[in-house]
Amino acid sequence: MSTNNNVKVIARFRPDDNEDGNIVSFDGNDTCHIATKDSQSTSFTFDRVFDSASQQADVFEYCLKETVDDLLNGYNGTVFAYGQTGSGKTYTMMGDIDDVDRRGAIPRMVDQIFEQIFASSQDIEYMVKVSYMEIYMEKIRDLLHPEHDNLPIHEDKARGVFVKGLSEEYVSNAAEVHAVMRQGSLSRVVAATNMNQESSRSHSIFSIAVSQKNVASGAQKTGQLFLVDLAGSEKVGKTGASGQTLEEAKKINKSLSALGLVINSLTDGSTHIPYRDSKLTRILQESLGGNSRTSLIINCSPAAFNEAETISTLRFGVRAKSIKNRAKINAELSALELRRILKKCQVKIDGQSSYISRLEEEVAQWRKGETVPKAQWAKDKPAEASNRDSVVSLRSSRPGTPLTPSNRLSFNRRASTPIDQLLSRRSSTVLDSDMIDEYLRRENELQDVLVEKETVICEQDKLLAELQAELARRSEADSETLKLKETLERALHEKKETQVSVDVLKDEVSSLKKMTKKNPDLFGGFLDDNDNINHQGISNGTLGESAASQGVHKSLASLKETLQRLESTEVTPDSLDLLSDQIAMLLKENSLLRQDVTAVKSREEDLVRDIQTRCERIVELEINLDQIKDQHNSAKTKKMALLERNLEKLTHVQREIIEQNNALKKDVEVSKRLLSMRNERIETLEQLLADSRQSLEKETESFQLKLTTLRERMVRVKSTSNRQVRPLQLPQQVLEGDHRSRNSLSFEDELNMEVSNSKRLSTGLLDAAARIVKPLRGGEQSDSK
The missing domain is CATH 3.40.850.10 (Kinesin motor domain)
Incomplete structure (x- = not known):
């Protein structure tokens, strides 16, 4: 309620x-x-x-x-x-x-x-x-x-x-x-x-x-x-x-x-x-x-x-x-309450059945054309209000007249309408209940699938974050590669500019050679030095340094000026000495220039080696990038395959868990039934124990009375035996008792054995009662406190 x-x-x-x-x-x-x-x-x-x-x-x-x-x-x-x-x-x-x-x-x-x-x-x-x-x-x-x-x-x-x-x-x-x-x-x-x-x-x-x-x-x-x-x-x-x-x-x-x-x-x-x-x-x-x-x-x-x-x-x-x-x-509800409700329903059904039978008898009389007195009409029942209304309306419509076939058909239709409505309502209720159960079952399944998908999405998000981090690392490596490529292109451009400067120097040296052909003897050694300088300038053409080429250009310009002065002067002994001194100075400058050329050449070699190293590094990075891409694709494929296998395993494990859960539920139901049976058995044993105690007390009392009676008889027999000498006649109930050694034991010993046996029986029953354990129920802890 x-x-x-x-x-x-x-x-x-x-x-x-x-x-x-x-x-x-x-x-x-x-x-x-x-x-x-x-x-x-x-x-x-x-x-x-x-x-x-x-x-x-x-x-x-x-x-x-x-x-x-x-x-x-x-x-x-x-x-x-x-x-x-x-x-x-x-x-x-x-x-x-x-x-x-x-x-x-x-x-x-x-x-x-x-x-x-x-x-x-x-x-x-x-x-x-x-x-x-x-x-x-x-x-x-x-x-x-x-x-x-x-x-x-x-x-x-x-x-x-x-x-x-x-x-x-x-x-x-x-x-x-x-x-x-x-x-x-x-x-x-x-x-x-x-x-x-x-x-x-x-x-x-x-x-x-x-x-x-x-x-x-x-x-x-x-x-x-x-x-x-x-x-x-x-x-x-x-x-x-x-x-x-x-x-x-x-x-x-x-x-x-x-x-x-x-x-x-x-x-x-x-x-x-x-x-x-x-x-x-x-x-x-x-x-x-x-x-x-x-x-x-x-x-x-x-x-x-x-x-x-x-x-x-x-x-x-x-x-x-x-x-x-x-x-x-x-x-x-308990079984007792269910029985009480069932009894009420049965009483109600019996009353309704009797009321329906009275109504059927009354309708049969109306159909035969007979008139039923108002005092004999069936009594109204609240549970049959709809049928009562239909019958009353029928009576009021044609009192005292028999029912025609059309009226009879309409009455039967109205009487059957509540039953049909009840059956249709019951069938629709069962259908709605089945639809609700199916809907709940599908909703639970979809909820489980949704949770699994959310879990997979979380894992995919983590994998996506890892891939994004790897992509960031790759982009950094690509940027470094681009920087190295730019450096290489810059070095190649500087090399081309140096080559152009060397070509210009070559042209100037050739013009100097033409000018010095007029005095070959005087300037033989100088031309040799000039050729060496020219060869050194040519070797510098392979270098990629603009600073060294500018130094060579300046030296050649000074040599050109010197040649022009020599051409304009006349050859005299004093001029020869002066020229010798100038040649010595030029030789010194030549030696310095050779040192500069050697340094520039070493720098050129270092630069070439650096460029080669960087090129090798670029190639290595490109190879590593390709390998990482291949590994990433293979790792992603393996990861997806692993996820699919894990999903299948989880689905299998879930089914096993559901089966185990169903088995455990069945075991729990069986255990509950066994527990209820054990409780009922304990209650039965307690009742039997109480009955056994009562019967034992009654038997003990009756045995004590018999024992007292036997002792009194024994005293009377002893007193009689002292007065009369005749054989002792024991009572019939003692002679017919279940004693195994009555020929070897006296009458008092037999009585003592019977008392001890009864005591052992009562002690055993009390020990059995002490071994029965009661389940813990409400109020026990408060009593212990």
């Missing part, structure tokens, strides 16, 4: 730590007023409003304690914490686990759950399991096993909407739950912003599932509680987010916008609710307008600096307050 209830909304304001003033005022426990910048006051009314001085215990006692009661009664529950970043959501939900006063809603609810479990009846057995996950960048991540990220969302008829692959931990006390909470909190993604030094960058969902079974009646109940700490809505201008933090803020605001759209659609009466626009709304689909009792805690800031965000948060709470949920108890 489901009940309609609205979402309970609680507003809580954090303490004001700014200097620009407080804009919030309170009117009672359910109304707050916001003073805006235009000197207007806006009022908001909720189920409860907590001011800045409220404590953690106040919030828990008002709304969350009732949620725990609903959970243990078999209802689903959800607690949200919504608000802007830095408004105290995580403090309200989690707080300080180790501090009694500052601990948040989740630790207090966990303690309350186990306190009520330990205080419950011993006939109820409980199973409690928890899970902890976060939605980071629209990917579901298991906080208990952080390596499990990007988990898919599935849906089926039994479990509803659930996260496939999410780990669940079975717990037996509050301390184990606190350890799980600490472990998961360490794996959450947080970052520092201008608004909050430890801002949560993801939505966290802590789930508690409680299943209970009454071993006396066999009734079972299950309840699931979602405790949600939403990430805060952010305004980039205030938080100063950039880089990765900015991308996280975009995803957070997008999911919160999807949550707002879902709430707007629920309150506006839209036919389509966009639950699938975000993974947050998809997981919490039952919490918003479904089978759950939901409480929303909106956290706000009273500072004027956050006026716009505070008003937006309060309006969000007003919209959420109008959502109606259809919560129902998740119970599996």
Whole structure:
């Protein structure tokens, strides 16, 4: 049976730590007023409003304690914490686990759950399991096993909407739950912003599932509680987010916008609710307008600096307050209750069958043309309102007259219409159920394929990043190669210019040779030196240095001037001496010039060797580039083949895991049946033990009476034997007893043996009772304490 209830909304304001003033005022426990910048006051009314001085215990006692009661009664529950970043959501939900006063809603609810479990009846057995996950960048991540990220969302008829692959931990006390909470909190993604030094960058969902079974009646109940700490809505201008933090803020605001759209659609009466626009709304689909009792805690800031965000948060709470949920108890009826319901249905069916038979008899009389008195009409039944209306309308249309064939046909058609409608509705319901199952199955398969494709895309992105880095390295190598080519071209160009300069020098030397033919004897040695200089100039033509060619050009110009002066002077002894001195000077200059030519030649050789080395380096780089391209193509092909093989292996492993999971489910069902059979066997043995104790006590009492009677008879026999000498006649029941050594033992020994045997029998029964172990049930731990 489901009940309609609205979402309970609680507003809580954090303490004001700014200097620009407080804009919030309170009117009672359910109304707050916001003073805006235009000197207007806006009022908001909720189920409860907590001011800045409220404590953690106040919030828990008002709304969350009732949620725990609903959970243990078999209802689903959800607690949200919504608000802007830095408004105290995580403090309200989690707080300080180790501090009694500052601990948040989740630790207090966990303690309350186990306190009520330990205080419950011993006939109820409980199973409690928890899970902890976060939605980071629209990917579901298991906080208990952080390596499990990007988990898919599935849906089926039994479990509803659930996260496939999410780990669940079975717990037996509050301390184990606190350890799980600490472990998961360490794996959450947080970052520092201008608004909050430890801002949560993801939505966290802590789930508690409680299943209970009454071993006396066999009734079972299950309840699931979602405790949600939403990430805060952010305004980039205030938080100063950039880089990765900015991308996280975009995803957070997008999911919160999807949550707002879902709430707007629920309150506006839209036919389509966009639950699938975000993974947050998809997981919490039952919490918003479904089978759950939901409480929303909106956290706000009273500072004027956050006026716009505070008003937006309060309006969000007003919209959420109008959502109606259809919560129902998740119970599996016991066999006794099912029998009771079956008995009621059978009684109802019997009454309807008798009513139908009376109606058929009455219709038969009407068809025969007989008139049925009003006092003998069949009594009205609420369950047969439609048939009753048809019969009454028929009676009122033609009272006291027989039915014609046309009226009879119309009556039969109207009588058969509800049955046909029921059959058609039942067939359409079965068809819709099959279509829904097929749709859910296909959706789950597509979700798995989508997750696999996303994983492959992530791997391809990594490979693409590696290839881009390799391409950058190749481009750098290409740029170095281009630089070397430019250097080589520059060197070749300088070599050509040097060759042109050498050709000019050759022309000038040939002209000097023609001029010196007039005085061959006087200038023989000088011409020899000039030829040497000419040969050296020719050798310099192979050099690529412009500076050396300019030096040679200057030397040849000086020689030309000297020859011109010699031609213009007359040959005298004084002039011969002067010419000898000039020749000596020219020889010295020639020797210096030879040294310069040698240096230039060595530099030319070095330059040629450098050019050859660079050419070889360029060729080597081109060869390496070709090899790297070939290796890259082969590596990419191998990588794709490896990925395909790994995908096939993963598909095979997934199938094996599914088969193992199915086998394990079957084993679990068999184990549950065996456990129930063992419990029934234990109860039977306990009952047999109690019956055996009662029968043993009765036999012991009767044996004691017989023993007392026999002893009295023995005393009387002894006293009689002292007075009369005659054989002793034992009682018939003693002579017929089952004693193995009655010929060798006296009557008192036989009685003592019988007493010891009965004591051993009772002791053995008590030892057997002490070895039976009872299962742990509700209330046992509290008794031990």
